[in-house]
Each structure stands twice: as C-alpha cells, then as structure tokens.
Amino acid sequence: MDLTTRLRAWALARPRVLVVDPPGSDPLRWAVEEELDRRGWPRAAVPAGTDVLLVLGEPGPGLAAAVDVLWTQVPAPRHRARLLAGAEVAAALDAARAALLAGGDADRPDPEALLGSGEEDGDEDPGADDGSDEDADEPDGDHGGMDHGGMDHGGMEVAGLPMAQTGPDRDGLELDVLAVSLGPVLPAWPTGLVLRAEVQGDVVTGAELSWTDDPPQAADPDPQRLALDRLARLLEVAGWPAAARDARRARDGLGSADPDRVVAAGALAAALTRRVRRSRTLAWSLRGAGRPADEPGEGVLDLVRDWCAAATGDAPPPAGAPLDALAGRLEGAELGSARLLVAARAPAPVPVGADRG
Amino acid sequence: MGETATLADAWGAVPAALVVVAVALALGWAVTATDRAVLAGGGPVPGPGRDAARLLLEQRRTTPAPDRLLWRLGCAGVAVLALASWAVVPLGSRSLWSTSADLVWFNAAEAVLWAAVWLVGWGPNAFAALTGGYRFLAQGLAYELPLMFALITAGLAAGSLRTTDVVAAQAGLWFVVTMPVAFVVFLAAAAAFAFWGPFDAPAGTDVAGGVTSELSGVDRLLVSAGRAVFLGAAAAMAVALFLGGGAGPWLPGPVWQLVKTLAVVALLVRAGRRLPLLRPDRAVEVAWVVVIPVVLLQALVVAVLVLAGFYG
Structure with missing residues (x-):
C-alpha cells in the first residue's frame, strides 16, 4: 500500500x-x-x-x-x-x-x-453520464439542501433561480420577498416534509407545508423512544447539542436488550428532562418563540415541556399538528422560530394533498 | 529594549512567524479536540487532524451564480484574521509583533471578521448561508462593544495597550482579581465572534449550518480552522490580559502560560457546551441592557483604582 x-x-x-x-x-x-x-x-x-x-x-x-x-x-x-x-x-x-x-x-x-x-427513481446509480462535468460550474439549479423543487415565480432569473421581488412586510414597508422551499432533507427536520414559503429577511410569510409522498404502512414505534427522538430533534434545532446527544443515548438505551442498559437509559432520560425543564437559559431563549404576542396558545417552550413528560413515559407524546394549522402558525415567524415550531409540533405524515382545505 | 523586543527581532521574522503559526494551529487543534470530547460525552472523538486531511482531499464544490471572488476571500479571511490576531499574543514574555496599540490590533482582527464571515454567507448565493451571515452581523451588535470595553479595562489598569506591558503590570496581582467581569465578558465575546457554543446561531442547525452550509473541501477547512484558532487566540489573550501571563512559581513562564491557556480552553468549552443556543435577538437585548452597563461599571471601578494608585 x-x-x-x-x-x-x-x-x-x-x-x-x-x-x-x-x-x-x-x-x-x-x-x-x-x-x-x-x-x-x-x-x-x-x-x-x-x-x-x-x-x-x-x-x-x-x-x-x-x-x-x-x-x-x-x-x-x-x-x-x-x-x-x-x-x-x-x-x-x-x-x-x-x-x-x-x-x-x-x-x-x-x-x-x-x-x-424530476421523475428519476431512487436508483443506486443515477444517470450514467460521461462524468466529465466534475467541476460543476454550471448551474446546479438547487443548493444547500435548503430548497428543493421547482419554484414557479415570475420575474427575473439568474442562473435559473428567481430573483427576489418586493412586497409589503409586516410593518407596512416594501421589502424584498424571496420564494424558498425548505426540505425535504434538512438536519433535525421531518424528512419528506417540504415548506414552501416566501421570506422577507428571515421572516416567513405565505407558508405552505406538504409531504413529498404518501405515508407507508409502518408499525408505531415505542412511544417513549419516539418522544426521546423528537425531543432530541427539538434540542438540536434549539442549539443544544449536548442535551440532544443525551436524549439520543437514552432513546438507544431503551431499545437495548440488556436490562441494565434500559434502567440506565431511564435514569438518563429522567436526568435529561429535569435539566431541560429547569434550564433558565433555554426558557429565556425560547420565550415567546412560536407564539404570536396577541394570541394565547402553546408556545415552543410549553411543547418542549410536553415532550419532556412524554420522554419519561409520564404522558403520551403530543399529537402532531395538521399541516394547514401548522403552516398558519409559521406565518410571520422568524426562520429559527419556524424551525422550532415544526420540530415541536412534529406533524405526522399524511397522504399528499389530504391536508389541504 | 529587552522588555519590548519582539519575537521577530529575536529570531528573525520568518522563523518567528512560523513558530507563532505552529502554536496557533496547535492550540486550535486542542480547542477542537476538547470541544469534540465534551460533545461526544465519553464516546469516540473524531480527530481534528483527520478531518483536516479529509477536507484537503475533498472536491471544492460550488453553487449556482456564486460571488466566487468574495466567497473565497471571506473563507481565506477567517483563517488569515485568526492567525493575524496571534501577532500580538505574547508567547513567553514577547509577542511576534509589538506596537503601542496591540489591543487595538487584536480588536481590529476580530472587527474585520464581521466582513469575512458575512462574505462567507453572501458568496454562495444561497438562502441558508446568507441568513447565517446576517445572523452574524446581528450577533456582532451584541458582543462588539462589551468586548472593546473588556479589552480597554485591562489596558487602562496597565496604562498601556501593549500586551507585554499588560502582562508586566500584573507582577503584583493578576487583573482577574480586580476585573472579574471584564474577564468573563471577554471570554463570552470570544465565543460569540468565533460563533461557537451558545453563540452558534450564524452556523446553527436550524439554518442547516448557516454560513458553513455550502462549504466543502479547503473552504470548509479554512473557516473551521479559523474559528478554532480564534478561540485559541482568545484563550491565550485572556491568560495574558487577566491571568498574569507566564507568572507562576517553580515552572518556567512558557509552561505556566501553556497550562493556564489550556485551563481556560477547558473552562470555556465545558461552560459553553452546558448552555443552549442564545438566539441573536436575545443576545443583543441582554448585551445592551445588562452587559454593557455592567462592563462600564467595571471600567469605572478600575479607573478609580488607577487614580488611587492601586496598580502602582
């Protein structure tokens, strides 16, 4: 060698x-x-x-x-x-x-x-081109995994991408509006979910959520492990990787065949949820996120606590929000809050188009 | 002149610069390794050296219609500025370069970082990256003034902006004793300008890695290494400004300095990883309402002590 x-x-x-x-x-x-x-x-x-x-x-x-x-x-x-x-x-x-x-x-x-x-099947070997275009200087048409799928948007185009246009913002000013789609593959995101929205700066408007495919028939996993997994995802989006790691570890431990590991995982889940619930920094940072000022209702912080309860097996996991209702909540949210809301609401897969009014 | 001679004078400019770069990279490696060990929580730790080698092997990718020049400039800028800030960090009793405004130089390297990071976000013409870039600017509004006041407080007590003078002025008493607030604010601001730990929003998971989301190959290496080297430089600077530099019994100065610097790195990483992300809007709020008044009060206390002849 x-x-x-x-x-x-x-x-x-x-x-x-x-x-x-x-x-x-x-x-x-x-x-x-x-x-x-x-x-x-x-x-x-x-x-x-x-x-x-x-x-x-x-x-x-x-x-x-x-x-x-x-x-x-x-x-x-x-x-x-x-x-x-x-x-x-x-x-x-x-x-x-x-x-x-x-x-x-x-x-x-x-x-x-x-x-x-757009119709390629998920083959091992997509396309057998000559392989000479390694340099990828030509338009990729898509980038960063943040946006996928065509956006039909009139107006100017640069390299096949629509340029931002202007529109009235929430304060009544004319600001740039950019059409983006988030998903279907993003870190700490329900894979297969696509958020199509317009953004002004990092404020989401005109949000629309959909699934790429009809859901498969799958057995429901253990609710406590599921809750720990969703809590890990939520903590990841909230920017607390050390706590997310503990949630994943507890989730993996609970699925173990070794009874000692299961007991240890239960203790880890209890310690983690106690830490998350008591974290004043998290509460302060998430305060008001995902909750419009003029509207009562569960903010992200309340949902974090719900997931914590489910993660210790004390409560069933919170029900996933219907896509339309969730999309309505994303309206006017800052991008980070929108991500937190999607992670906290954990929408369940539904057949394509079934959730539209 | 013995006191103010620089490493460049002593060893020649090129060897001295190489030594400083080697120290900077080694400390950046230590910062990354510590950070990953804390994050792995007892699991196996992916080595930073291996990562660097892999990134050097990796293809440099691009995006549709990027601003290639500014993008590359931004990526290189992060690494170059991190190394440049090391020019005034004392190694032993001397720094690579010594002027009457060392602290301003250090501050300037980090202020130009605003532009470099923003360009890294702007360059790829991608939504996530640009969002990350703007988040960094918002975060800058939070940390910049507290950082300046923290630096100035140390300079005020020493009566000089030269880092070697600041170290020398702590012969009697480490500055951390009379300026603990400035010490903590300096380290927090360092985490913020390296957008690390609780100040990671510009590269946050919620924007798919933000400014780093489109980086691969050598570009990703430059930005990650730059952030780590900046954190290492800040830790070494904190030792020089607040913990007496190489002062200590029995051991030679450089050893003390190394021990203290590694201790500061360990403290910073452990504390930073205990906390969840502070969203930039919240960070700005607390910076202006709480941190700036407190750090000004700290400067006032130090100023009164200077007038009273406390620092000699």
Whole structure:
C-alpha cells in the first residue's frame, strides 16, 4: 500500500454520513445513529459536508427524486448507499466506507437533466453520464439542501433561480420577498416534509407545508423512544447539542436488550428532562418563540415541556399538528422560530394533498 | 529594549512567524479536540487532524451564480484574521509583533471578521448561508462593544495597550482579581465572534449550518480552522490580559502560560457546551441592557483604582 493510499484511508476512516430517513423508517434510523455514535462517525448536516449518502428503507418517488438532486451536490470523494429494514447496519457502514475508499463513484449526473425530469427513481446509480462535468460550474439549479423543487415565480432569473421581488412586510414597508422551499432533507427536520414559503429577511410569510409522498404502512414505534427522538430533534434545532446527544443515548438505551442498559437509559432520560425543564437559559431563549404576542396558545417552550413528560413515559407524546394549522402558525415567524415550531409540533405524515382545505 | 523586543527581532521574522503559526494551529487543534470530547460525552472523538486531511482531499464544490471572488476571500479571511490576531499574543514574555496599540490590533482582527464571515454567507448565493451571515452581523451588535470595553479595562489598569506591558503590570496581582467581569465578558465575546457554543446561531442547525452550509473541501477547512484558532487566540489573550501571563512559581513562564491557556480552553468549552443556543435577538437585548452597563461599571471601578494608585 503506497503512502497516498494509506493517507487517504486514514483521512476517510470516519466518513461523515448524511442519513435520509423516509417517513416510517424511525427504528432503522435509530439503529444507524446508534452505530454511528458508537464508531464516532460524524453525521453530516448538508450535502456539502457529506462523504456517504445513506438512504434508508424505501423512499417514495418524490423523496427519491429529491435525493437524486442532493446527490449531485455532494462533493467527491463520495459514496451513495441504501439500507433496507432488517439489514445488518454495521456491515452496511463498513461496506460504504470500503466503497468510498475505492472511489468507484466518479460518475456525476447532469444536475439540470435531473431537475428537468424530476421523475428519476431512487436508483443506486443515477444517470450514467460521461462524468466529465466534475467541476460543476454550471448551474446546479438547487443548493444547500435548503430548497428543493421547482419554484414557479415570475420575474427575473439568474442562473435559473428567481430573483427576489418586493412586497409589503409586516410593518407596512416594501421589502424584498424571496420564494424558498425548505426540505425535504434538512438536519433535525421531518424528512419528506417540504415548506414552501416566501421570506422577507428571515421572516416567513405565505407558508405552505406538504409531504413529498404518501405515508407507508409502518408499525408505531415505542412511544417513549419516539418522544426521546423528537425531543432530541427539538434540542438540536434549539442549539443544544449536548442535551440532544443525551436524549439520543437514552432513546438507544431503551431499545437495548440488556436490562441494565434500559434502567440506565431511564435514569438518563429522567436526568435529561429535569435539566431541560429547569434550564433558565433555554426558557429565556425560547420565550415567546412560536407564539404570536396577541394570541394565547402553546408556545415552543410549553411543547418542549410536553415532550419532556412524554420522554419519561409520564404522558403520551403530543399529537402532531395538521399541516394547514401548522403552516398558519409559521406565518410571520422568524426562520429559527419556524424551525422550532415544526420540530415541536412534529406533524405526522399524511397522504399528499389530504391536508389541504 | 529587552522588555519590548519582539519575537521577530529575536529570531528573525520568518522563523518567528512560523513558530507563532505552529502554536496557533496547535492550540486550535486542542480547542477542537476538547470541544469534540465534551460533545461526544465519553464516546469516540473524531480527530481534528483527520478531518483536516479529509477536507484537503475533498472536491471544492460550488453553487449556482456564486460571488466566487468574495466567497473565497471571506473563507481565506477567517483563517488569515485568526492567525493575524496571534501577532500580538505574547508567547513567553514577547509577542511576534509589538506596537503601542496591540489591543487595538487584536480588536481590529476580530472587527474585520464581521466582513469575512458575512462574505462567507453572501458568496454562495444561497438562502441558508446568507441568513447565517446576517445572523452574524446581528450577533456582532451584541458582543462588539462589551468586548472593546473588556479589552480597554485591562489596558487602562496597565496604562498601556501593549500586551507585554499588560502582562508586566500584573507582577503584583493578576487583573482577574480586580476585573472579574471584564474577564468573563471577554471570554463570552470570544465565543460569540468565533460563533461557537451558545453563540452558534450564524452556523446553527436550524439554518442547516448557516454560513458553513455550502462549504466543502479547503473552504470548509479554512473557516473551521479559523474559528478554532480564534478561540485559541482568545484563550491565550485572556491568560495574558487577566491571568498574569507566564507568572507562576517553580515552572518556567512558557509552561505556566501553556497550562493556564489550556485551563481556560477547558473552562470555556465545558461552560459553553452546558448552555443552549442564545438566539441573536436575545443576545443583543441582554448585551445592551445588562452587559454593557455592567462592563462600564467595571471600567469605572478600575479607573478609580488607577487614580488611587492601586496598580502602582
């Protein structure tokens, strides 16, 4: 083995993994995240910081098309793998790393062709182009995993993207309005959910939520583990990674076959929720988030406490909000608050279009 | 002249600069490793060195219609400014470069960082990155003035803005004793300008990594390394300004300085990771309503002590 190969093997020994979990694949994702934590492999947040793109289960056609676009944004060296329910997680990760090192994934499909068709199925090998356009200087059509899907918006375009236009803002001023879509793959976001909205600065207006695909038939996971998972996601969005890590650890421990680990996980969940409930910094930082001043109702902070109760098994997990109602709450929210609201309300997957008025 | 001679005078400009860069990178490595160890909470820790190697192997990606020049400039700027701020941090009893306005230099490196980080957000022509850039500017409104007052308080007591003079002025008593508020504010402001820990909003999860969301390869390496080196520089500066620099019994000065700096890093990381994110709007509120008056009061107390001849 020559020096370059060894250096490369050392550098890529702990690849960053972007996990795409279609609705209904929660238990599989938990197994993957537990294994990643055990190995010390970082989880990627965005395609730009990804080495291995790992798609779990069977994504529907909408999500699969989005994953194809994401894949065009992952810088080389990279590898794309799928993991079906029931497969051996550790073996799959080892295989993914080996494939990444072998560097067999040099072919890169033309992003524009993918965006144009939008109908690609979630194949292992999307498009077999000549692979000469590695430089990706041409318009990607899409970037950052923050926005996916076409936005038909009149007016000027730059590199295929609509320019911002102006519109009245909440204070009655004429401000720039930019149409964006968030999702369907974002860190700490329900995968498959797409938020189409206009933003003025970081204030969301005209929000519309939808799922990319119809939900699959899936058994409900253990409610306490589910609550811990949602709490971890919420804490991640709230910017408290250490607490989110503890929530994930408790979640993984509760699923263990070892009774000692289950007891320890219960204690960890209790300690974590106590810490979260009592955190004055969190309360102060979240105060008023997601609650319009003139309207009573549950703010994000109340929902955090609800999830804490569910995470210790003292209460059932809060019900997911209907998409329309949630989209209404996002109106006028600052982007960070909007993300917190989506994480706290944890909308349940529904058939496409079923939630519209 | 022995007191004010610089490392560049003593060793020649190039070797001295190389040593300072090596120290800066080593301390940045230590900051990242400590941070990850705390975050991993006993789990395996991905090594920063391995990350750097991987990022060097990685393709540099781009986005549709980026402002390429300003984007690259911003990424390089974060790293260059972090290293530049080390020019006035004393190693042992001397710094690489010494002027009558060292503290202003340190402050200026971090003020130009506003522009660099904003360009990193602006460059890729992407929503998440731009949002992160604006968040950094908002955060700047919160930390900039408290940071300046904290720096000036130390300079006031020493009667000089030269860092080596500030260290020398603490021969009798460490400044942290009479200016604990300035010490804490300085470290909090350091976390804010490196947008780390509770001040991570410009690169927050809720905006998919914000300013860092479109970075790959060497660009991501420059920005991450720059943030870590800035945190390390702030820790070393805190030791020089408030903890007596290399002063201490038995051990030689540089060893004391290293021990103190690593202790400050450990303290900063442990404290910072205990807290959830402070949203920039909240941070601005508390900075202007609480922190600025308190740090001004601190400066007033120190000024009165100076007039009373307390610092000699």
